[in-house]
Amino acid sequence: MIDTVPEIRISQPPIQREPSLDENQLAAKPTGAESISPIRQYLLSRGNSAMADRFFHVLMVLCALSIFGIVAFIATELVTSSQLTWHKFGFGFFYKTFVSPVTGDKMYWDPVNEQFSAVPFVYGTLVSSFLSLLIAVPLGVGLAIFLTEMSPRALRAPLAFLTELLAAIPSVIYGLWAVFVLVPLLREYVNPVLVRTLGWTGFFADDNPTGLGFFAGGVILSIMILPIISSLTREVMTAVPHSQREAVLALGATRWEMIRMGVLRNARIGIVGAIILGLGRALGETMAVTMVIGNTPEIHKSILANGSSMAAVIANEFTEAVSDVHRTALIEIGLALFIVTIIVNALAQLLVWAVTRGAPSQAH
Amino acid sequence: MKEEGLRSQLRTVTDHAVTGLAVLATILVVTPLVVIFAYLVIKGASSLNLEFFTQIPKPEGETGGGMANAIVGSGVLLGLASLIGVPIGIGGGIFLAEFGRGTGLANAIRFTADVLNGVPSIVMGLAAYALIVSPHIGILPFMGHFSAFSGGVALGIMMIPTVCRTTEEMLLMVPHAVREAALGLGVPNWRSVLSITVRTASPGIITGCMLAFARVAGETAPLLFTALGNMFMSTSLNQPIEALPLQIYVYALSPYDDQHRLAWAGALVLILLIVVAVSLVRYVTSRGVLKGAS
Numbered sequence: 034m035i036d037t038v039p040e041i042r043i044s045q046p047p048i049q050r051e052p053s054l055d056e057n058q059l060a061a062k063p064t065g066a067e068s069i070s071p072i073r074q075y076l077l078s079r080g081n082s083a084m085a086d087r088f089f090h091v092l093m094v095l096c097a098l099s100i101f102g103i104v105a106f107i108a109t110e111l112v113t114s115s116q117l118t119w120h121k122f123g124f125g126f127f128y129k130t131f132v133s134p135v136t137g138d139k140m141y142w143d144p145v146n147e148q149f150s151a152v153p154f155v156y157g158t159l160v161s162s163f164l165s166l167l168i169a170v171p172l173g174v175g176l177a178i179f180l181t182e183m184s185p186r187a188l189r190a191p192l193a194f195l196t197e198l199l200a201a202i203p204s205v206i207y208g209l210w211a212v213f214v215l216v217p218l219l220r221e222y223v224n225p226v227l228v229r230t231l232g233w234t235g236f237f238a239d240d241n242p243t244g245l246g247f248f249a250g251g252v253i254l255s256i257m258i259l260p261i262i263s264s265l266t267r268e269v270m271t272a273v274p275h276s277q278r279e280a281v282l283a284l285g286a287t288r289w290e291m292i293r294m295g296v297l298r299n300a301r302i303g304i305v306g307a308i309i310l311g312l313g314r315a316l317g318e319t320m321a322v323t324m325v326i327g328n329t330p331e332i333h334k335s336i337l338a339n340g341s342s343m344a345a346v347i348a349n350e351f352t353e354a355v356s357d358v359h360r361t362a363l364i365e366i367g368l369a370l371f372i373v374t375i376i377v378n379a380l381a382q383l384l385v386w387a388v389t390r391g392a393p394s395q396a397h
Numbered sequence: 398m399k400e401e402g403l404r405s406q407l408r409t410v411t412d413h414a415v416t417g418l419a420v421l422a423t424i425l426v427v428t429p430l431v432v433i434f435a436y437l438v439i440k441g442a443s444s445l446n447l448e449f450f451t452q453i454p455k456p457e458g459e460t461g462g463g464m465a466n467a468i469v470g471s472g473v474l475l476g477l478a479s480l481i482g483v484p485i486g487i488g489g490g491i492f493l494a495e496f497g498r499g500t501g502l503a504n505a506i507r508f509t510a511d512v513l514n515g516v517p518s519i520v521m522g523l524a525a526y527a528l529i530v531s532p533h534i535g536i537l538p539f540m541g542h543f544s545a546f547s548g549g550v551a552l553g554i555m556m557i558p559t560v561c562r563t564t565e566e567m568l569l570m571v572p573h574a575v576r577e578a579a580l581g582l583g584v585p586n587w588r589s590v591l592s593i594t595v596r597t598a599s600p601g602i603i604t605g606c607m608l609a610f611a612r613v614a615g616e617t618a619p620l621l622f623t624a625l626g627n628m629f630m631s632t633s634l635n636q637p638i639e640a641l642p643l644q645i646y647v648y649a650l651s652p653y654d655d656q657h658r659l660a661w662a663g664a665l666v667l668i669l670l671i672v673v674a675v676s677l678v679r680y681v682t683s684r685g686v687l688k689g690a691s
Contacts, residue, residue, distance in 0.1 A: 089587030093496055096488025097506045100561065103554055104509060107520065110527040175422025183419055192423065194679060199430050201675045203615020205642045206664045209649045210433050213657070256429050263426070287412040310515065317517025319618040320646060344519050344618070351526075351622045367523040371516060378515035382508060 107371060115365035117358055118149065126365060127151050142330035142346075144355050149362040151369065153330045157247065157342040158370075161322060162315040164251025164336065165258055170308055172255075173262030180263075181270045182292050193267070200260035208324035211253040216325055219252070220244025224337055238335035245327040247336040253321045258311040265310060269303025269388045270296055299388075306384025313377040317370055319344040343370050434668075441665025444658040449666075453630055454644075460655050464663050466630045470545070470639040471614065473632055474624060477549025478613055482556025483606050487595075489557065490564025490602075495590050507565070510558040518555060522619035525551035530623060538635065545631070545638035548624030552616060556609040563605025567598040604678040611674035615667055617642040641667050 118126060131148050133140040141153045180192055220243070227248075228239040273296050281295035297304070327339025328349050341349075347363050347370075354360040448463045455462030489506065497503030529540050529547040539546040571594050579589035595602065617640075620626075625637035626647065632638075641663050648660035 083585075085588075086586045089590070090496060093488050093492040096485045097492035097497065097503075097561070099485050100489060100506055100510050100513060100558060103557065104513060106528070107516070107524040110524045111520070114523075114527040114531065172422045172425055175419045176426050178415075179419035179423045183416060184423075192427070195427060195430055197679070198672065198675060199426075201611065201671050202433065203617070203642055203667060203671070205615065205617040205646050205649075206433075206437070206668060209645060209660055209664050210436060212649050214432070214436055259426055287408050289412040289415040290408065292415075313515045317515075317519065319517060319519040320642075324646070324649065344517055347519055347523065348618055348621055351523075352625070364523055364527065367520050371520045374516055374520075375512055378512045379508070381515075382511050 104375075108368075111364055111368040111371060115361045115368050117361040118365045119361075121358060122149065122362075125150075126362070127155060127369065141332070144350075144359045147356060147358045149358065151343070151362075151366050153332050154341055154343040154346050154366060155369075156332050157250075157326065157340040157345070158316055160247045160336060160340070161250040161254055161326065161342055162312055164247065165254035165315045166308065166312060168252065168255035169259045169262055169311060173259050173307075173311070174266055174304065176259075176263040177266035177270055178292060180267055182288065182296065193264075196260045196263055199256070200264070204257070204318060204320040205324075207253055207257055208321035211249065211321060211325045215253060216244040216249050219249055224248070227337070235334050236336055238333075238337060240335070241327075241338050243327065243339070245325050246338050247326065247333075247340050250322045250326040250340075250342065251336070253325055254315045254318055257318060257321060258314050261314055262307050262311040265307035265385060266300070266304050269300040269307065269385065272303070272389045273299045303385050303388030306381045306386075306388070309377055309381035309384065313374050313381060316377065317344055317374050319348050323348045343367075437661065437665050437668055440658075440661035444662035445665060449659070449662050454628055454659070455655075457651070457653055457656070462655075462659070464639075464641065464644055464659060464666075466627065467639040467641045467644040467663065468666070469630060469632060470624070470627065471641045473545055473634070473638060474549050474552060474620070474640055475610060475614055477546070477634070478552035478556055479606070479610060481550060481553025482560055482609060482613075486557045486560025486606075486609070487564050487602060489561035490568060491590060491595065493561065493565040494568035495594065507562070510561050513558045514562075517618070518616050519618035519621075521551050521555050522621060522623055525554070525619065525623050543623065543625040543637045544635050545624055546634045548620045548638065548640070549634070551619040551623050552613040555613050555616065555619065556606075559609035559612060560606055563608065564598075564602050567601030567605060568594055570601070571597045600681055604681045607674045608678050611671040614670060615642050617646050 122129070126149065128150075130139050130141055130150055130152055131143075132138070133143065134146060140148065141150045143149070176192075176196070180189055184192065224237075224244065225239075227237045231237045232239065277295045277299055278291055281291045286294065322342050323345040326342055326345050328341050328345060329339045330341050330346065331339065333340065343366050347367055351360065351363050354363060448461060449465075450463060450468065451465050452461065452463035453466045454464065489510070493503050493507060497506070525547050529550060530543055532540055575597055576589060576594055579593040580586065584593070620640050620643050624640055624643065626643045627637045627639045645660045645663045645667070648656040648663070651657070
């Protein structure tokens, strides 16, 4: 039953006696010299323990296998529930657009006439996630560098704890804060500056007075994925052996050169993994984005414009879906989100494992 | 010689600049956290009162009212979620740490659990909807309509990977000698696992469960089309039910100031619950989980 070589130690601290191990029987004194030990008596009284062992083993295996089961169950449920849309629009659901029968304009999402295309939502998800990475990656990696290489020891634990808290705040609370604090702030102070200085690029158009939109979504997403990126980056940086740092320093490098050549270069695969994991979270993040992105199924070049994302449109329209096709179209978007996040997360996990495998994790 | 000095100066300047940037990044990360907490405490505390915990919401536009129904509803949903997520998660963790160590199956399960952790919560909601809410002819009486049951199932499924992985980590910290001592006394393996190994690691496992609990306590997306929300007090598993994060979402987007006030108060209550859980986890794990055995 024991799968590793026992570690021999002379003095083991006493283990607390186990009261549930049937105290009475264990304590019962042997009645005579020929009597069998109380433990054996106890075991015999319990019948065939090999059977119980096998039963327990199977039970635990089933619990573990349930994780495969859940993934399979989500996949089959989503596939079977989105058949209607799949048959109607096929793969064109994700790239085709159509023309409105009423106005003659290009349209993407028309629940009334049962015409659906996921294009604006895919676009919104990509834009908001990309924006969030643009903000969160430098900050997250910077924080990780500060925490592992520069910070005074006394600051390390509290700062790590603070970022952990940032990760624990529910999405809806970020959304609440964004609606009442972040969006007004962007509307009054940040967006006008962006329009004035960068308006010529076309990415910052002054046509949305609400302050909602892709940019607001990207900013709130960046705050939400920061803890993931920084804590994982920290983990892979801690996994780089000290000898690497010492070797570079011994050659006369400054601290930055040591970090760049000794640490970042060794940890780069893991850092890429951390960033991809952050991307995975950003792609599927729902509530906070729904509350600030504006929720219009449109594509705009300007990142200050209103838009929508894959998760946001599901959250917004699902309970009010007007027809079966509408509902199944939303489920199909969910299925696409599921497949994409599975791939992104699996990739990220492999990259992080490639670095931290073998090294003891010290970041927790 | 002069060029050499210049280069060395440049290197020093770069070094200082990078240090400055890293400090700046740290400040920029900590600022939103501080601001968010400040807003929650200031706005939330001024709106919290006894009424918040005892009253159900007043009709729109009227002042007063509370979130008693949401607090009770969250309790029901989380209770059901824990009933599903904790035993299965712990079982999976036991398998990973005690039976499957080093096998390909265990690695695959560990990998899948980590990937499952990253699946968006709204997808979980969709799956629970497709399984429980949408079938018109249900096998169970709970099926076929929006219900607390479907919300609890969605949250419970989300707890499994977290509980599973923390349980595994905690069990791996139990020294081998403890297991061997139990087996050496002739205790059957299942008994040794449950009464010796799991018990030794129990403080860690409990805090891991609390962490998973705190995570799903704030989840809104999977409840949107399963638990749905309910303006009245309800404890029935068969009825739609309110939850704290759901109500915060609805109230945050409402046009009424009084509902905004309630949303902030609800957010404060929710975040306090989560901060307490996270701090506890941190405290227990930093103190060493296995007081008696290591």
